[in-house]
Each structure stands twice: as C-alpha cells, then as structure tokens.
Amino acid sequence: MSSITFDPDSSWQSSFCFDHVKCLIVCRGPIRLETMTIFEELGANFGMLLSEKDSIVYPQTLAPELRALSNRSEQVHHVPDYMGATKEERGQRIEQIINICHEHAYTHLFAGYGFMAEDAEFASRIENADISFVGPNSKVIQQAGSKDEAKELARSLKVSVTPGEDRIAAITLLSKAGASPNEYFQKLVKKHKLSLPQKWQSGDPLEQAISLLQASCEKKVDLFKITELQQETVRQVETLWRENPGKRIRLKHVGGGGGKGQRVITAVDEVEEAVMSVLIESKATGVGDNKNFLIELNIEDTRHNEIQLLGNGEWCIELGGRDCSLQMHEQKLLEVSLTEEMLTAAADEYDASGKKTQAEVLRTDAKILKSMCKQAEEFGKALHLDSVSTFECIVEQDAHYFMEVNTRIQVEHRVTEMAYRLKFTNPDDPEDTFTVDSLVAAMLLINCYGKQLPRPERLPRYVSGIEARLNAT
Structure with a gap:
C-alpha cells in the first residue's frame, strides 16, 4: 500500500513533491520506523536521533531502524537522552537538537507521539530556528495541548465538558490577593517586573490572575506557594463533593498526558499528597513552572x-x-x-x-x-x-x-x-x-x-x- 497514490501524468499532482525535505526524526518506538519508511517512499531525506540509553541498554530494539539507513554516520545523531532529566538538561537538549539541524542542513523536524510532539515551547524554539515543525504549530499546541485552555475553548463552542474546575492556580492567586485584588496584583507586577498585555486589567479579577500567572511563567517566578495551592484545592474539592456526593475526583495537570500527571482521590485527606504527586510527575515543582491542573469529577463506568x-x-x-x-x-x-x-x-x-x-x-x-x-x-x-x-x-x-x-x-x-x-x-x-x-x-x-x-x-x-x-x- 502506498502512503500517497499520485498520478504521474497529472501536473497538479506532480507539484506535490518532497525532495526538498530533509527531516530530523526525534521520536522513538514504532512510529520512528514507520516515518522513515514513508519518508523514503515519498522521496524525502531524513536522519534520526539515537540516545545513549537506546544504544547501550536496548541495542536489538533499534535493529529495524538502523538497518534502514543507507549512511549511518551521516543520518544517526547521538544524544545522552531525548529531553533531559531536569529543566536545565531539557534546555540544553533542545539547543543540541537545533544545532544538529543547522550543522546537517535539516529543513524539517518530526517528533512523532512523544512528549516533545506536544511541547509548545519546544515547537516554538524549532520554528524560531527556521526549522519546519511537522505537526501542529506552537500556538495550536499551546491552546489545545494545555488542558485548561482547551476546555475554555470547548466551553465557548458549547461543547459538553467534564464538570469541575480548571483554573485552580488562578483561584489560588485570587484567594491570596484577599479583598483588594487590584492593589495586590499591582504590587506583584512591580515586585517581579512582570510583562503583561496592555489591557490586562480590563477583565474580571480571575482573568487578571490568569494573565499574571502567564507572565510569571515567562519570568520564571512563583506567585504562590505549593502549600497554598494544596489548601485551595482542598476547598474546591470539598465544594465539588458537596454538589456531587459519592463521586471520586480526578486531579490532572494541564500539561500531562498518557496517564501521567494525574491522580484520583476519594477523600479530602488525600488531596495534599495527590497535588504534590501530580506536580512532581509533571515536572512542575520548580520556580516559575505552570502549576495549574484540572479538578474534575471522575466519571465512572465510562x-x-x-x-x-x-x-x-x-x-x-x-x-x-x-x-x-x-x-x-x-x-x-x-x-x-x-x-x-x-x-x-x-x-x-x-x-x-x-x-x-x-x-x-x-x-x-x-x-x-x-x-x-x-x-x-x-x-x-x-x-x-x-x-x-x-x-x-x-x-x-x-x-x-x-x-x-x-x-x-x-x-x-x-x-x-x-x-x-x-x-x-x-x-x-x-x-x-x-x-x-x-x-x-x-x-x-x-x-x-x-x-x-x-x-x-x-x-x-x-x-x-x-x-x-x-x-x-
């Protein structure tokens, strides 16, 4: 089966060629071999990342990919791992990937279905380096890939969403602001020198809190403590349980996926540990990390x-x-x-x-x-x-x-x-x-x-x- 069936006698179809593409494939697993096979069929050039872990610990699992390469010395680029274990290593790895692309004249990058594929910051840095990201652009990833922003868009389209709260971080900040949120927010802006949209104060206090948190992530500062987030989560969970007795509740980080960064709770005394587990698993405990997560009814028997x-x-x-x-x-x-x-x-x-x-x-x-x-x-x-x-x-x-x-x-x-x-x-x-x-x-x-x-x-x-x-x- 051909991936695309073109008629060679059609001038219109002949205009869709891929010989100008040289793509670095940065994913692993079956999707990597599938992509290599399809790109070769389409006439696109490609190379791949290979982590030291794959090379040493799992040498046999990569045999199909490695056998498919005609020039291994030019097409295989070694890295310690794919995204790094810490925020600093992650930044270094992204820079290393960009340098590999520039040094070897890669025009495109394909991230498959790994976490890099849904990382808006990664996609943005690839785009800004004049490398074409094969997948949704960084703005789409940011709006749809962030679970809170996606639910906001869904609500605006009258799409039915899971009952719950998806702005816990902003609610925590607003609660901390007390009776005079405008005055408190202005102090935060001056203290941390936050860069905000010109009309950020035109919205209601909760919308202002969201704008402040977005700015704080860019500035890499925290506007509340994790303990304060845990305390506000307890209050929100108690309210949700009063309205829906007997239900379990799921906490799910806005950047989580694949079953990661989420916990299901059945009692209030489980909240604090669940919040910390969600943040740790999502690598969101650092200063300036996005600590927002969804609080949803866990719909049973679904x-x-x-x-x-x-x-x-x-x-x-x-x-x-x-x-x-x-x-x-x-x-x-x-x-x-x-x-x-x-x-x-x-x-x-x-x-x-x-x-x-x-x-x-x-x-x-x-x-x-x-x-x-x-x-x-x-x-x-x-x-x-x-x-x-x-x-x-x-x-x-x-x-x-x-x-x-x-x-x-x-x-x-x-x-x-x-x-x-x-x-x-x-x-x-x-x-x-x-x-x-x-x-x-x-x-x-x-x-x-x-x-x-x-x-x-x-x-x-x-x-x-x-x-x-x-x-x-």
Whole structure:
C-alpha cells in the first residue's frame, strides 16, 4: 500500500513533491520506523536521533531502524537522552537538537507521539530556528495541548465538558490577593517586573490572575506557594463533593498526558499528597513552572472515545472515532475503530435477526459518535488546526464529555487508517484526484503544501479496524 497514490501524468499532482525535505526524526518506538519508511517512499531525506540509553541498554530494539539507513554516520545523531532529566538538561537538549539541524542542513523536524510532539515551547524554539515543525504549530499546541485552555475553548463552542474546575492556580492567586485584588496584583507586577498585555486589567479579577500567572511563567517566578495551592484545592474539592456526593475526583495537570500527571482521590485527606504527586510527575515543582491542573469529577463506568482530526489551518475534517476503553494503569491496551458505517451495518444485522434491543443500542452509539465528530470538527476549525490532532471524550450511557485534545499523531492512528483514506481533488478538474492512506504522509503533505490543498473527502476502506498493545507494567 502506498502512503500517497499520485498520478504521474497529472501536473497538479506532480507539484506535490518532497525532495526538498530533509527531516530530523526525534521520536522513538514504532512510529520512528514507520516515518522513515514513508519518508523514503515519498522521496524525502531524513536522519534520526539515537540516545545513549537506546544504544547501550536496548541495542536489538533499534535493529529495524538502523538497518534502514543507507549512511549511518551521516543520518544517526547521538544524544545522552531525548529531553533531559531536569529543566536545565531539557534546555540544553533542545539547543543540541537545533544545532544538529543547522550543522546537517535539516529543513524539517518530526517528533512523532512523544512528549516533545506536544511541547509548545519546544515547537516554538524549532520554528524560531527556521526549522519546519511537522505537526501542529506552537500556538495550536499551546491552546489545545494545555488542558485548561482547551476546555475554555470547548466551553465557548458549547461543547459538553467534564464538570469541575480548571483554573485552580488562578483561584489560588485570587484567594491570596484577599479583598483588594487590584492593589495586590499591582504590587506583584512591580515586585517581579512582570510583562503583561496592555489591557490586562480590563477583565474580571480571575482573568487578571490568569494573565499574571502567564507572565510569571515567562519570568520564571512563583506567585504562590505549593502549600497554598494544596489548601485551595482542598476547598474546591470539598465544594465539588458537596454538589456531587459519592463521586471520586480526578486531579490532572494541564500539561500531562498518557496517564501521567494525574491522580484520583476519594477523600479530602488525600488531596495534599495527590497535588504534590501530580506536580512532581509533571515536572512542575520548580520556580516559575505552570502549576495549574484540572479538578474534575471522575466519571465512572465510562467508555474512552476519541475522534481523529486533520486540518490545514482553514479546513478541518474528522476521520471517525476510536474506542480506547480497555486500559490498564491508565495505559491503553486495545483500540477499536468507531465508524458510522460499522455501527449502522451492525444495527441493521441485529434488526434483521429480530434483536431490536441490541440494534437500538448501536443506533444510540451512532448518534453519540455523530455528535462527538461534529463537536470535534467545530473545535478543530475554531483552533485553526494545521495538522493532526485527537479530540478525546468520555462517554457515559448516552452522554459524552470533552476531556482533552492531543496535538500529535497517536499510537493508535493505524486503526483510523484501516477505516478511512483521504481523497484530494484538483479544484480546477474534478477528475484529477489522488488518495492518501497514511496520516504521517498527510502530516508532511500539509506541512509542505497546506494552504494549496482543498478540503479532502473521507473514503471508507474497511468497516472497522483494531489494534492491540503489549505494555510494560
């Protein structure tokens, strides 16, 4: 199967070439070999990072990647690790990656589905170094990848979100400000010489607190103590429990992901330790780190569904869903495609065999999927999504709640590729079309030619797809 099927006789299609691309691949795992294979097929040049840990501890796991390289001395770049164990090491590693790109004339960088792929600061520094980041741009990553900002955008679009509080850091600062927040905030601005937008005081006190915290992160100063954050979290949790007795509550750092940086609590005396664990796991205990996290009801007996999105900054298209409900230790084990075609076909089969109850359940699932897909596409358009992302939801009976957006390719993206392909049509000739069967190829295509591409059509390939994982536990 070709990742992109071009007609060599089409001048329009021939304009989409990739021989100008030299891409440094900075991810690890199966996505690295997949990307190398696709880039080679498309005629793009590439190299890869190789950490000392991969080289020494796991030499055999990289055999497929290393065998695929024609010039290992030029295409493999050694680093101690991928992002460093501390904030200082992380900064050094980013600088090292940028230097590697410049020294070896890399024009592009691909970060796969590792944490670097969703790091707005990393993406911004790559962009500022005149290296093209293959994925959503840094502004999209910042707005959608930060869970609090994503929920704010979702609310503005009337997207259903999980009940809770997503501004605990700002509430903590506002509580500390006391009865005269304006006066207190002005003192902080002068004391720390914070740089703020011209009209930062035009909003309400909570919005002002958010602006101050953003400025403090840039300045690398703290405006409250972790103990004060813990105390305010206790108050917020107690309020949420009074309104929702018997429910568990989840704390989730705004920059967390993959099951990291979150804790579920069942009692008030667990709050302080949970807050500290969330911050430590998210590497957010340092001075000036973003210490905000979400406080949400832990919706029980749910299904974890997600919608695949693709956009070019102007249009956005949804590619159906995936059910990732079977998990262990917050890590997905089984991913199954969710498509309207599959649910409709299965409902019709049940109807034909007289199983009306099962048919009705599947038709309800199809309605839920349609609603999630509609909200996901609207979110992507509002975000000006310019690559791939995943709109994640939790489903409880016939209701669904927006959870977060992952601004990167997902491990389970192949499940979607089994279900759908994309067809692009020449705006000047409806007979002139090409198809894309790979989301990684679509990412590079959009990165290089995004604004020239018309909105594609989604074509069904197979009724469903499934992927199983073997996870280290």
